[in-house]
Amino acid sequence: MSGAVSAAIEVRAVEKRFGNVGIIRDLNLSVAKGERHAIIGPNGAGKSTTFNLISGHIAPTSGEVRLNGDLISGLRPFEINRRGLSRSFQVTNVFARMTVWENVRCAVLWATGHRYAFWKNVDSLPEVRERTAQILDDIHLTHRRDVPAGLLTYAEQRELEIGITIASGATVVMLDEPTAGMSHAETDRAVALIRRLTEGKTLVIVEHDMSVVFGLADRISVLVYGHIITSGTPEEIRRDPKVKEAYLGEEAH
Amino acid sequence: MLELIVISTLNGVLFGMLLFLLSSGLTVIFSMMGVLNFAHASFYMLGAFFGFQLTKWIGFWPALVLAPLLVGAIGMAVERYGLRNTHKHGHVAELLLTFGLAFAIEEIVSMIWGKSPLDYRVPALLDFPAFTIFSTNYPAYKIFMLAVSVIIFVALLIVLKRTRVGLIVQAALTHPHMVGHLGHNVGRVFMAVFGVGSALAALAGVIAGPALVTQSDMAASLGPILFVVIVFGGLGSLPGAFIASLVIGLVQTFAVALDGSLASAFGPLDPSSGPSVLTDVWNVTIAQVAPIVPYVLLVLILIVRPMGLMGTRET
Amino acid sequence: MTTAATSTSKMAAEPAGGLRFYGVWLLGILVLIVLPMIFSSGGSLTSFSLIGIAIVFALSYNILLGQTGLLSFGHAVHYGLGGFAACHMMNAVVSHGWPIPLPFIPLFGGLGGLAFAVIIGWVMTKRAGTVFAMISLGIGELVASSSLILRSVFGGESGITTDRTALPKMLGWSFGPQLQVYYLIAFWLVLSAIAMYALTRTPLGRICNAVRDNPERVQFIGYDPHVVRYIAFCFAGFFAGIAGGLAAINFEIANSAYLGAIQSGLVLFSTFIGGTAFFFGPILGAILVTYLQLGLTNLTTAWQLYFGIIFIGIVMYSPGGIAGLLMMHRPLIRAGTLWTVIPSYLVAVVPTVALACGVILAIETVARFSGGDPINLFGIAFIATSPVTWLTAAILVVGGFFVARLAWRRIAEAWDKAATVARDRGYLA
Numbered sequence: 001m002s003g004a005v006s007a008a009i010e011v012r013a014v015e016k017r018f019g020n021v022g023i024i025r026d027l028n029l030s031v032a033k034g035e036r037h038a039i040i041g042p043n044g045a046g047k048s049t050t051f052n053l054i055s056g057h058i059a060p061t062s063g064e065v066r067l068n069g070d071l072i073s074g075l076r077p078f079e080i081n082r083r084g085l086s087r088s089f090q091v092t093n094v095f096a097r098m099t100v101w102e103n104v105r106c107a108v109l110w111a112t113g114h115r116y117a118f119w120k121n122v123d124s125l126p127e128v129r130e131r132t133a134q135i136l137d138d139i140h141l142t143h144r145r146d147v148p149a150g151l152l153t154y155a156e157q158r159e160l161e162i163g164i165t166i167a168s169g170a171t172v173v174m175l176d177e178p179t180a181g182m183s184h185a186e187t188d189r190a191v192a193l194i195r196r197l198t199e200g201k202t203l204v205i206v207e208h209d210m211s212v213v214f215g216l217a218d219r220i221s222v223l224v225y226g227h228i229i230t231s232g233t234p235e236e237i238r239r240d241p242k243v244k245e246a247y248l249g250e251e252a253h
Numbered sequence: 254m255l256e257l258i259v260i261s262t263l264n265g266v267l268f269g270m271l272l273f274l275l276s277s278g279l280t281v282i283f284s285m286m287g288v289l290n291f292a293h294a295s296f297y298m299l300g301a302f303f304g305f306q307l308t309k310w311i312g313f314w315p316a317l318v319l320a321p322l323l324v325g326a327i328g329m330a331v332e333r334y335g336l337r338n339t340h341k342h343g344h345v346a347e348l349l350l351t352f353g354l355a356f357a358i359e360e361i362v363s364m365i366w367g368k369s370p371l372d373y374r375v376p377a378l379l380d381f382p383a384f385t386i387f388s389t390n391y392p393a394y395k396i397f398m399l400a401v402s403v404i405i406f407v408a409l410l411i412v413l414k415r416t417r418v419g420l421i422v423q424a425a426l427t428h429p430h431m432v433g434h435l436g437h438n439v440g441r442v443f444m445a446v447f448g449v450g451s452a453l454a455a456l457a458g459v460i461a462g463p464a465l466v467t468q469s470d471m472a473a474s475l476g477p478i479l480f481v482v483i484v485f486g487g488l489g490s491l492p493g494a495f496i497a498s499l500v501i502g503l504v505q506t507f508a509v510a511l512d513g514s515l516a517s518a519f520g521p522l523d524p525s526s527g528p529s530v531l532t533d534v535w536n537v538t539i540a541q542v543a544p545i546v547p548y549v550l551l552v553l554i555l556i557v558r559p560m561g562l563m564g565t566r567e568t
Numbered sequence: 569m570t571t572a573a574t575s576t577s578k579m580a581a582e583p584a585g586g587l588r589f590y591g592v593w594l595l596g597i598l599v600l601i602v603l604p605m606i607f608s609s610g611g612s613l614t615s616f617s618l619i620g621i622a623i624v625f626a627l628s629y630n631i632l633l634g635q636t637g638l639l640s641f642g643h644a645v646h647y648g649l650g651g652f653a654a655c656h657m658m659n660a661v662v663s664h665g666w667p668i669p670l671p672f673i674p675l676f677g678g679l680g681g682l683a684f685a686v687i688i689g690w691v692m693t694k695r696a697g698t699v700f701a702m703i704s705l706g707i708g709e710l711v712a713s714s715s716l717i718l719r720s721v722f723g724g725e726s727g728i729t730t731d732r733t734a735l736p737k738m739l740g741w742s743f744g745p746q747l748q749v750y751y752l753i754a755f756w757l758v759l760s761a762i763a764m765y766a767l768t769r770t771p772l773g774r775i776c777n778a779v780r781d782n783p784e785r786v787q788f789i790g791y792d793p794h795v796v797r798y799i800a801f802c803f804a805g806f807f808a809g810i811a812g813g814l815a816a817i818n819f820e821i822a823n824s825a826y827l828g829a830i831q832s833g834l835v836l837f838s839t840f841i842g843g844t845a846f847f848f849g850p851i852l853g854a855i856l857v858t859y860l861q862l863g864l865t866n867l868t869t870a871w872q873l874y875f876g877i878i879f880i881g882i883v884m885y886s887p888g889g890i891a892g893l894l895m896m897h898r899p900l901i902r903a904g905t906l907w908t909v910i911p912s913y914l915v916a917v918v919p920t921v922a923l924a925c926g927v928i929l930a931i932e933t934v935a936r937f938s939g940g941d942p943i944n945l946f947g948i949a950f951i952a953t954s955p956v957t958w959l960t961a962a963i964l965v966v967g968g969f970f971v972a973r974l975a976w977r978r979i980a981e982a983w984d985k986a987a988t989v990a991r992d993r994g995y996l997a
């Protein structure tokens with residue numbers, strides 16, 4: 001594609017209107033390959049909507065989104081996913097009646113090339129089994145492998161959500177508030193997990209917990225009313241008066 | 254020819270309005286509760302049978318009021334004791350419950366009244382020709398049916414636009430997830446909506462009974478058409494249901510009235526070719542095709558506009 | 569019941585393959601072989617044949633409902649078209665003298681069912697849920713009505729007849745006697761059941777489950793739920809066609825009743841009553857419903873009403889079906905707490921049976937009010953027009969209901985206790 005090193009994700013002049021309410025206005029975002037990028041912003045700023053726009057869950061009203069230089073806006077979620085972008089959901093979104101093992105395994109199947117195969121025994125695919133086992137081990141759910149996902153505790157479901165997202169081995173991983181609602185200990189464990197699992201990958205994360213954000217991110221973008229007011233390193237963001245006013249200011253009160 | 258067009262248009266609009274009496278209730282129930290009430294046509298059938306029985310006992314006019322009330326009460330009971338308990342098992346279970354109910358109601362009706370058509374007569378008061386167009390006498394009863402449907406239609410409009418309940422229903426139509434915010438009232442509202450929907454269906458049954466055939470399979474034969482109407486119009490859209498009701502009512506009435514076939518238009522096929530699918534298609538009359546027309550429309554709309562005419566909902 | 573949700577769990581990992589797994593299948597095959605030797609009357613052979621066909625049909629339906637979460641009200645379309653395809657194929661084999669023996673015919677039935685699924689399925693499976701249900705109903709009506717118009721293909725009201733004995737013999741079998749037809753059906757039953765079970769264990773089968781649980785999320789793990797539904801629909805159509813082909817062989821006729829709403833309703837009843845969450849659920853359901861259907865038609869004119877009531881009861885109180893009810897007990901058996909609930913079951917039997925008798929008496933009273941034989945309940949004759957009968961029915965229904973409700977509450981309590989213990993011992997999530 002483009003000769004120069006293209007960004008992993010490039011969002012250019014994206015607008016999204018619901019009815020006649022503009023939720024996302026002139027959104028520009030660039031995430032370099034291998035970068036850990038956090039998006040922060042007050043409630044209702046449009047962070048999840050941004051995720052939905054990039055991952056193909058909803059189509060932008062105008063503007064374009066590129067993944068590794070290729071235009072992906074207008075593609076459907078599974079097409080984008082097959083190009084190596086995987087996302088999690090803010091509200092847990094798992095396969096409730098299937099076991100933890102099955103949940104993760106389903107997420108492994110497409111990437112391992114088994115697709116819609118109806119002539120293979122799913123239990124005797126060594127690479128699928130190994131990868132599933134590895135991920136269950138990573139997310140510390142091996143001991144719960146035969147429990148239906150709907151019966152897991154909240155924190156376990158959040159971990160499973162991360163597991164399903166990274167299972168396909170996507171090179172671009174987007175996590176929407178992965179630690180929301182977790183206790184301190186659980187959050188620490190989840191952050192360590194995310195750090196380890198996204199080693200060498202591009203990560204976009206939405207997070208309200210500032211200690212998580214400043215500890216994890218290489219770069220941070222601040223989203224307010226559907227517009228990115230500034231992007232920069234954690235140091236730059238910390239010093240930026242606009243951010244203090246729009247976002248951190250609220251926290252300080 | 255002109256005569257046929259005028260009469261068929263009248264009959265078509267009448268059938269369409271009847272369909273709307275049913276599909277409006279179905280649509281509102283679906284939008285608010287997410288349940289497609291499979292037994293809706295069964296309530297229509299119960300209306301016809303109760304109407305018949307009550308007419309025999311106390312006369313047509315009291316029956317016209319009482320039968321819908323009775324069926325409305327049954328509908329409320331179904332909501333309160335059936336659907337509300339099944340809700341926790343999901344929408345498929347709710348749909349299945351109403352499916353089982355439709356099945357059971359048909360059996361009960363044929364057990365009590367038998368399987369053959371009932372002698373449900375037009376009331377004497379309305380048993381005269383209203384007017385004569387060309388050479389056809391148009392029965393006053395049909396005008397009466399049309400009038401009732403239009404009155405109900407207007408009443409529904411007023412309720413929807415002017416009352417508090419109407420506002421809630423409208424809000425539910427456009428923002429289904431908002432229904433949850435009704436608070437502790439939600440159960441009562443559901444029950445009322447379900448009751449009113451059932452009563453409207455029954456009213457359609459009482460007035461349609463004497464004009465159409467009152468028989469234990471009337472729900473099974475009308476039900477699928479009703480579902481075509483609301484899928485065609487777009488699930489959850491009242492204007493869609495209205496347009497679809499009229500379209501299907503007119504199309505079907507015209508199809509029944511037309512007697513042509515490809516053979517009559519272009520002459521018979523070479524007889525030596527013997528029976529084949531082609532001869533079947535060539536010789537079938539439009540009237541014979543009439544029953545499948547709604548379903549053909551359904552397939553077409555799904556190919557062209559999977560959401561239905563005016564639908565916005567994914568599921 | 570509160571524990572219903574856990575009934576689908578596969579707690580305490582078990583060795584999936586192994587002796588027990590193959591043992592169950594071998595036992596099933598053995599039963600199929602031995603059955604006609606024990607019950608060899610013509611009547612039972614006919615029943616077994618019908619049950620075999622119904623099982624294949626119900627299993628094919630569960631590919632949609634249980635595996636993929638698609639509720640179809642028109643599955644008989646594929647069954648019926650399979651039947652017609654088989655009849656036409658048999659007649660063609662005879663008239664052209666092709667060397668195709670009868671045992672291969674169900675395959676053509678399957679292809680008939682598959683062909684229609686391939687053509688119409690893409691449009692139908694665009695959307696799931698309620699819309700799919702309604703469309704399946706509409707397509708069902710469309711095909712059923714069209715079959716009466718296209719007389720040259722469907723033979724109008726009378727249908728298409730055929731003669732299964734006119735086909736080339738295989739291994740010296742003419743397939744004239746019902747016994748030979750039974751074994752033919754049993755053979756295809758085993759074949760289809762194994763194939764359909766194997767399907768659940770493939771990548772496609774698992775993704776079907778994922779689409780059932782959460783079609784939105786499936787898109788974010790690389791799959792197009794529409795394609796998944798479409799392929800599942802085609803498989804279901806194929807196996808339904810095989811069942812229809814078997815029926816065509818069994819009855820030597822295919823007519824429009826094969827693809828009508830009643831047939832579609834019956835397969836839904838069988839599958840759901842049996843239970844959709846387990847592979848063997850539809851098998852139980854098909855056996856029960858077919859058996860009841862054959863048995864009840866002679867006893868009462870209201871047999872369909874009983875189905876309706878059983879079905880409603882299952883939907884409301886045990887959406888996992890019979891299989892779900894049975895499998896609920898597995899963790900309790902493992903944890904050794906089953907015995908704590910048995911006494912409350914026994915206590916509940918009496919009022920529940922009384923309630924059921926009351927309902928039966930009430931229904932039969934209405935059914936036979938204007939003439940008919942007296943109602944025979946446990947050897948006691950009740951006259952439908954007698955107030956004694958009405959009173960008995962009323963007492964049984966009302967009394968039975970209130971006592972039974974108490975008894976059921978006791979069961980629920982005992983259950984919760986037993987389940988808690990099972991949970992503590994790690995057999996239940």
Ligand SMILES: Nc1ncnc2c1ncn2[C@@H]1O[C@H](COP(=O)(O)OP(=O)(O)OP(=O)(O)O)[C@@H](O)[C@H]1O
Pocket residue numbers: 018023041042043044045046047048049050090
């Ligand atoms: N499908 C939709 N239709 C209409 N409005 C929507 C839709 N989705 C989101 N919105 C609105 O867009 C705005 C942004 O929502 P979004 O979920 O993206 O916020 P967010 O930044 O993720 O907030 P939070 O921190 O609470 O998760 C909200 O006001 C929301 O109500």
Ligand SMILES: [Mg+2]
Pocket residue numbers: 047048049090
């Ligand atoms: Mg959000």
